[in-house]
Amino acid sequence: MATVTYDPLATITLATTQATITFSSISQSYRDLVLVMSPIATVANDVRIRFNSDTTSVVNTVYMYGNGTSATGGLDTTSTYFLGPDTVGTTAGQMAILNFMDYSATDKNKSVLMRYDKASMGTRFVTGRWASNSAITQLVIYTSSSTFAAGTTMTLYGVAS
């Protein structure tokens, strides 16, 4: 018998500015996580995501990006965070959907798939790998040098298997 899933685990809507958004004590009852975010920054900035407060393990990423004029791609093998939406603006108009695959497994590195759309800039697809076999129990979301503005929303879903 089919099992209803894609359950909302937590939603955050900022009423005031905030430097960091944390989803902690994430339930291990699911197989995948989906994070939907509509971030706004107080100063245009990049959004970063750290897993389980791990500041040591690398998060390798490959991306491709198109802005209506050209397409670019790149590889990052040095960061210890996942680079999420980049150049997030100071007004609403950008959103991202991130899939954390097999986040509760302990026999493999963790994979992330992200689609990020900012109508005034372009669209970006990213895949990332946190070089750790640990289950994801916490997501810490922050900007490189700014804060999230009021109106920022984020919702975390659990997908069972």
Next chain:
Amino acid sequence: MPRIPLGFWAASGAGGTTGGASYELISTTILGATTSTITFSSIPSTYKHLQIRFALVGSGASADRDVLFRLNGDTASNYSVHSLTASGAGAPSSGGNGSQLYIKLLGAVFGIQTIPTAGYIDVLDYASTSKNKTIKTLIGQVQNSSSSSELSLLSGSWMNTATVTSFTLFMNTATFSIGNRVSLYGIKG
């Protein structure tokens, strides 16, 4: 809060629907032994769309580790595909082929050891009997260099109006490893 299949709509660019219980797990396979073929059959036709989510690791020669996909066991040249892929080295590349024997989801960089290839496949209007079937995917794998990493955004068609009742993920000569996971979800319309 209603359940919203945003993951599904993410790749389509469409808006989500509201209403409860719209996204359901139909079945999951977690491999207890290596195999070259993973098949889901007897798929109920009571949904509007399907989504397949997976995290896979392969064993065998890297050149043989292409991940391939078929619907209803059709082995004829009834598939076409367009793709946009990036390895991290330079600009993304685009490709396309018609009259294929299968849909090639990912190339030879397919995951090894503890580094999985992860992704999802959307099969649209799979229960329709009046249109050919369309799939779209987002799949990625990142190792430590561009020569062994790939991000793929792909659309594919199966030139058949039959209802989709089964799908197969397979490799020609390599195998999927123990612990590999594939899950099938139904999305109501």
